[in-house]
């Protein structure tokens with residue numbers, strides 16, 4: 156029987172799923188164990204092997220391939236991981252090590268790419284644009300990331316990882332040259348302008364008060380706090396500007412907005428209006444902006460669809 160195996164490697168938990176068909180309703184088993192990342196790289200590899208053994212035992216199936224969602228990306232030029240917030244993975248040949256340990260081929264992609272693939276194949280996109288050619292999935296939350304999914308000539312959707320493994324890295328495009336420094340070494344990246352923490356920081360800078368994003372959004376809707384309105388207006392304008400670049404380059408059929416910031420309804424109305432100003436299409440825009448459907452499951456489902 157054909158099964159689909161996916162593992163989402165997180166900093167605190169490793170989650171695995173086995174699907175009997177490409178559908179969110181076809182879960183045979185789903186399991187989580189602790190990553191125990193503080194015990195180092197080799198321990199993480201052995202935890203993954205342990206989880207695979209558990210999945211095999213509980214399903215009675217053997218995988219012939221496993222997809223992995225990981226923090227950071229695999230650098231195809233240097234054959235090692237980079238940009239992982241679970242830092243002991245950086246510089247390590249994780250996919251090669253997993254193939255050796257598990258004895259089967261693996262495919263890995265970062266969490267934003269898994270999100271994009273999951274929503275494109277099992278989530279929000281199929282019911283609106285079943286025959287899509289390109290989908291851009293973004294996560295706007297604590298950080299900002301993105302993933303590009305194309306449909307191949309064989310009809311199968313695939314993640315565009317790119318020559319350097321940075322395909323879809325929307326979070327680190329420079330938006331404000333003199334903006335806040337970013338951990339990536341540049342300044343004013345998208346992530347430093349409209350991630351959740353960046354929005355809260357901006358509000359604090361102009362108002363002198365600290366508030367959670369949820370509260371800032373509520374105060375904007377209530378129309379009682381000009382600083383909240385200034386913060387949300389800046390979000391919408393910069394979102395429009397930043398997403399217009401993606402539309403001009405890829406012209407995707409659909410864009411799925413994930414994460415806590417992506418959940419702000421105004422992005423789908425006023426945010427899209429702002430994007431129209433910047434897109435090279437005579438003020439028109441027919442791109443579908445979609446809310447994600449899979450929630451926290453997108454990571455592990457996307458891994459299974461690799």
Ligand SMILES: [Zn+2]
Pocket residue numbers: 326327328337338339340341344346
């Ligand atoms: Zn950056």
